[in-house]
Amino acid sequence: MSKIKEILIGTNNKGKYREICNLLPNELKKYSPKEFNIPTPKETGKSFEENSFIKASYFSKKTSLICLSDDSGLEIDLLKSEPGIYSSRWSGEKNNFDLAIKKIFEKMSNIKKDWTNDNTARFICCMTLLWPDGKNYSSKGVIRGKISIAKKGKNGFGYDPIFIPDGYSQTFGEMESKLKMSIDHRFKAFLKIKKFFI
Numbered sequence: 001m002s003k004i005k006e007i008l009i010g011t012n013n014k015g016k017y018r019e020i021c022n023l024l025p026n027e028l029k030k031y032s033p034k035e036f037n038i039p040t041p042k043e044t045g046k047s048f049e050e051n052s053f054i055k056a057s058y059f060s061k062k063t064s065l066i067c068l069s070d071d072s073g074l075e076i077d078l079l080k081s082e083p084g085i086y087s088s089r090w091s092g093e094k095n096n097f098d099l100a101i102k103k104i105f106e107k108m109s110n111i112k113k114d115w116t117n118d119n120t121a122r123f124i125c126c127m128t129l130l131w132p133d134g135k136n137y138s139s140k141g142v143i144r145g146k147i148s149i150a151k152k153g154k155n156g157f158g159y160d161p162i163f164i165p166d167g168y169s170q171t172f173g174e175m176e177s178k179l180k181m182s183i184d185h186r187f188k189a190f191l192k193i194k195k196f197f198i
């Protein structure tokens with residue numbers, strides 16, 4: 001099997017793009033959909049796996065490049081796994097995560113006034129690596145943790161300020177990004193895909 005030397009990273013999300021680049025070897029030539037002015041396709045799938053596949057095949061078709069896509073999100077047990085595949089959409093068109101996080105706190109409080117002992121959650125990431133001939137390979141990574149009672153930290157992106165991974169006391173937003181990226185859902189999904197790269 002010949003190793004991949006150049007790749008399109010199938011996401012228009014800056015935070016994800018940065019984290020995926022950091023997981024990949026330095027020598028690998030990386031392209032972003034922004035360089036080709038390609039918007040994100042509609043995520044019409046019913047699971048992280050389906051949406052990740054939709055993105056990889058769309059971006060690869062548009063560029064004839066091998067594509068690595070990521071579909072990810074936060075599942076909160078008290079909210080019956082919401083926001084889940086709608087994690088991005090909860091932030092609205094302007095990607096306002098203050099709003100999305102407020103919505104999470106409100107929904108949790110409506111279900112249970114004191115939810116501090118009922119705060120288990122997990123981040124999920126499904127990655128798809130897809131070649132222009134249609135060959136593809138998928139992998140999934142999960143990190144379990146808890147929802148913090150308040151937003152903490154300025155690092156990372158999205159829901160990082162409210163997620164405390166099991167075994168740690170800091171939120172992803174408070175952690176050094178190097179530490180987050182060595183334990184999180186994206187890292188775990190990537191471990192299974194690493195073998196395809198130089």
Ligand code: IMP
Nearest residue numbers: 070071072073074087088157158159160
């Ligand atoms: P999508 O995969 O583009 O549909 O977006 C996933 C959404 O889940 C992102 O916009 C983030 O809000 C959230 N998300 C996924 N991974 C992370 C993470 O590592 N930290 C914080 N939020 C994340």
